[in-house]
Amino acid sequence: MVTTLPPDAAVATTPMAISALPDSLRSHYHAACAGALHPVFLAAAGLAVVIFVLVWAMQKILLRETAGTALTAPVIGDSFVMPRNATSLDELRAASSLIPQSRLTGPKRCEVFRRPRHESGT
Structure with missing residues (x-):
């Protein structure tokens, strides 16, 4: 109706x-x-x-098998960093290890360290 x-x-x-x-x-x-x-x-x-x-x-993907791969390990490790008591020298060593080796050799190698030092005012 x-x-x-x-x-x-x-x-x-x-x-x-x-x-x-x-x-x-x-x-x-x-x-x-x-x-x-x-x-x-x-x-x-x-x-x-x-x-x-x-x-x-859907395909079953186990998390335990994929968590340890080289592509995801640095990301997961950076997410869960534990607090630590590092000195300034330790921090500088860690930061300089991330700089490509090609920038640490040659005429401008000292500039890599001078510029951050100058910017920080030390």
């Missing part, structure tokens, strides 16, 4: 307005809301089944 409201009819959108409707009109209102939501729930259930099947078919 499909009926339309007249153009000047007020639409009940609040719970108070819906409960104020006559019983026959309120039952049609509830039936229309339930009928409109039924396809939504069917589509959501179908989508959930499809996603479940796709997840079931």
